[in-house]
Amino acid sequence: MSQFTILVVEDEPAIRSMLVMVLQQYDFNVLEAGDVTEAQAILDETVPDLILLDWMLPRITGDEWTRRLKSNDSYRDLPIILVTAKGEEADKIRGLDIGADDYVTKPFSPKELISRIKAVLRRSGKIHDLTQIKFQDIVMDTERHRVNISDKEVDVSPTEFKLLSFFLTHPDKVYNRTQLLDQVWGRNVYIEERTVDVHIRRLRKILAKYQREEWLQTVRGFGYRFSIKNS
Amino acid sequence: MSQFTILVVEDEPAIRSMLVMVLQQYDFNVLEAGDVTEAQAILDETVPDLILLDWMLPRITGDEWTRRLKSNDSYRDLPIILVTAKGEEADKIRGLDIGADDYVTKPFSPKELISRIKAVLRRSGKIHDLTQIKFQDIVMDTERHRVNISDKEVDVSPTEFKLLSFFLTHPDKVYNRTQLLDQVWGRNVYIEERTVDVHIRRLRKILAKYQREEWLQTVRGFGYRFSIKNS
DNA sequence: ATTTTATATGACAGTTTTGTGACAATAGCT
DNA sequence: AGCTATTGTCACAAAACTGTCATATAAAAT
Numbered sequence: 001m002s003q004f005t006i007l008v009v010e011d012e013p014a015i016r017s018m019l020v021m022v023l024q025q026y027d028f029n030v031l032e033a034g035d036v037t038e039a040q041a042i043l044d045e046t047v048p049d050l051i052l053l054d055w056m057l058p059r060i061t062g063d064e065w066t067r068r069l070k071s072n073d074s075y076r077d078l079p080i081i082l083v084t085a086k087g088e089e090a091d092k093i094r095g096l097d098i099g100a101d102d103y104v105t106k107p108f109s110p111k112e113l114i115s116r117i118k119a120v121l122r123r124s125g126k127i128h129d130l131t132q133i134k135f136q137d138i139v140m141d142t143e144r145h146r147v148n149i150s151d152k153e154v155d156v157s158p159t160e161f162k163l164l165s166f167f168l169t170h171p172d173k174v175y176n177r178t179q180l181l182d183q184v185w186g187r188n189v190y191i192e193e194r195t196v197d198v199h200i201r202r203l204r205k206i207l208a209k210y211q212r213e214e215w216l217q218t219v220r221g222f223g224y225r226f227s228i229k230n231s
Numbered sequence: 232m233s234q235f236t237i238l239v240v241e242d243e244p245a246i247r248s249m250l251v252m253v254l255q256q257y258d259f260n261v262l263e264a265g266d267v268t269e270a271q272a273i274l275d276e277t278v279p280d281l282i283l284l285d286w287m288l289p290r291i292t293g294d295e296w297t298r299r300l301k302s303n304d305s306y307r308d309l310p311i312i313l314v315t316a317k318g319e320e321a322d323k324i325r326g327l328d329i330g331a332d333d334y335v336t337k338p339f340s341p342k343e344l345i346s347r348i349k350a351v352l353r354r355s356g357k358i359h360d361l362t363q364i365k366f367q368d369i370v371m372d373t374e375r376h377r378v379n380i381s382d383k384e385v386d387v388s389p390t391e392f393k394l395l396s397f398f399l400t401h402p403d404k405v406y407n408r409t410q411l412l413d414q415v416w417g418r419n420v421y422i423e424e425r426t427v428d429v430h431i432r433r434l435r436k437i438l439a440k441y442q443r444e445e446w447l448q449t450v451r452g453f454g455y456r457f458s459i460k461n462s
Numbered sequence: 463a464t465t466t467t468a469t470a471t472g473a474c475a476g477t478t479t480t481g482t483g484a485c486a487a488t489a490g491c492t
Numbered sequence: 493a494g495c496t497a498t499t500g501t502c503a504c505a506a507a508a509c510t511g512t513c514a515t516a517t518a519a520a521a522t
Contacts, residue, residue, distance in 0.1 A: 109269070109272070112268060112269070115272035118275050143404050143405065144403050144404055144405060145405040145453050157452075157509055158451060158453070159509075191510095191511070191512095194469090194512080195510080197470070197471090198512080199511095201469095201471065201472095218468095220468065221467095221468075221520095391498095422499095422501095423500070425500095425502090426499080426500050428479095431480095432480095432481065432482065433499095435481095449480070451479065451507095451508065451509080452478090452509090
C-alpha cells in the first residue's frame with residue numbers, strides 16, 4: 001500500500017499519533033496536521049490520496065472544511081473520511097450532505113479503519129485491483145511482487161519497485177523531489193534531494209530496456225512526471 | 232490440514248472459542264470475527280479458504296451477508312457454511328436460496344463439523360484429495376507425512392514438511408517472515424524472524440537435490456515466494 | 463558566446479539484507 | 493536414561509541495494 005498517502009487532520013495529539021501509528025503499520029505514507037490551517041499548508045505542497053479528518057476541530061468544523069474542499073475543483077476527487085465521536089454526532093452526520101466519502105466512529109479498531117480506507121480508495125477508483133497496478137503494458141503485482149513489461153518479467157530493487165508503483169498510480173502529474181521523497185521514501189527520512197535523480201536514472205535504465213524510457217519525463221525546474229504523452 | 236484457513240464469524244464468545252478450538256485441533260488456521268464489520272476487515276487482509284458463519288448475527292443476518300458476498304465477484308467462490316440453531320431455523324434456511332454451500336445445525340459434534348468442512352472444500356475444488364498436495368512433480372501425502380519429488384522419496388523434517396506444504400498450497404505469492412511464522416509455526420510463538428531464513432535454507436538444500444532449488448525464491452526486502460521460475 | 467543553473471551519469475563506499483555453517487538446547491524414541 | 497534427529501539462535505560471510513559525491517551535459521539566462 002506504500003503508494004498511498006493519507007493526510008491526518010486531528011487536533012488531539014494522542015489520537016493523532018495513534019492514527020499515524022496505525023496507518024504506518026499498514027504501510028501508508030502519512031502527513032499530519034493539527035488544524036485546518038496546517039492542513040491547507042500541506043495541501044499546497046502535496047496532494048494526498050485521502051484525508052482522514054476529525055469532525056470536531058478548533059475554529060472550523062470538519063464538515064465545513066469538507067464542504068469547502070469539495071466545492072473546489074482541484075480537490076473534488078480527494079476522498080475524505082470523517083472521524084466522529086460516537087453516538088449523537090454520527091446521527092447528525094449521517095443526515096448531513098456534507099460530501100464526505102465515509103466516516104468512522106470512535107472508538108474503532110485499526111482493522112476497521114484500514115478496511116474503510118481501502119474501501120474508499122477502491123470506490124474512488126484509486127485502487128482498481130488491490131494487488132495489481134497496470135499502466136499500458138506495464139503490470140505490477142504487489143502480492144506476487146512482480147513487474148512485467150509487455151509480458152516480460154523485469155527485475156527491480158525494492159526502492160525501484162516503490163517508485164515505479166507510485167508513478168504508475170499517479171501518472172501525468174509532476175512531482176518535485178521533496179514530494180517524491182515524502183511519498184516513496186516516507187516523510188521522516190532525511191535524504192539528499194538529488195538522490196531522487198539517481199533513482200530516476202536507475203528506473204529509466206530499466207525502462208530503457210523496453211523502450212519505455214521516454215515515459216519517465218523530466219520537467220525542468222519542477223520535477224518528474226510519468227506519462228505516455230510528451231509535452 | 233494446515234494449508235487451509237477458515238474464518239469464523241460468530242458473536243457469542245463461548246461458541247466462537249469452541250469452534251476455534253475444534254478447528255485448530257484439526258490443524259486448520261483460524262481467523263475470528265465477532266460481527267460482519269470485523270469479518271469484512273479481515274477479508275480485506277486475508278482471503279480464507281472457507282467461512283463458517285453464524286446465521287444469527289447482530290445488525291445483519293448471516294444470510295444477508297452471504298447473499299452480498301456471493302454477489303461479489305471476488306468472493307463468489309469462497310465457500311460458506313452457515314451455523315444455525317436447531318429446529319425451526321434449519322427449515323427456513325433449507326428453503327432459502329441464500330447461496331451458502333452448506334449448513335450445520337447446533338448442536339453438532341466436532342466430527343460432523345469437520346466432515347462437512349472437508350466435504351465443502353472438496354466440492355469447491357480446493358481439495359482434490361485431502362491427503363495429497365501436488366505441485367508440478369512434487370507430491371506430499373499429509374497422512375503418511377511423505378514427500379515425493381518426481382517419484383523419488385524425499386526425507387524431510389516436520390518443520391520442513393509444514394513449510395513446504397504451505398508453499399505448495401500458496402504458490403506465487405510473496406510471504407514475509409512474520410507471515411510465514413504465523414502460518415507455518417502458529418500465531419502465538421515467539422521465534423526470531425531470521426530463523427525462517429535458516430529453514431528456507433534447509434528446504435532449499437533438499438530441493439537442490441532435485442534441481443528444484445530455484446522454485447523457492449527470495450524477494451529481497453519482502454520475503455520469499457514459491458513459484459516455478461519464469462524469465 | 464559566456465555564464466549560470468539544473469539535470470544526468472558513473473563510481474564507490476557504507477549499509478542493509480540474506481545466506482550459511484556451527485552449536486547447544488530440546489524433543490522424541492527405544 | 494541414553495541416543496538421535498530436529499530446531500532455534502548466533503556469528504560471520506556474501507550479496508544486493510542505496511545514498512552521496514564528483515563530474516559531465518544540457519538548458520536557460522545574461
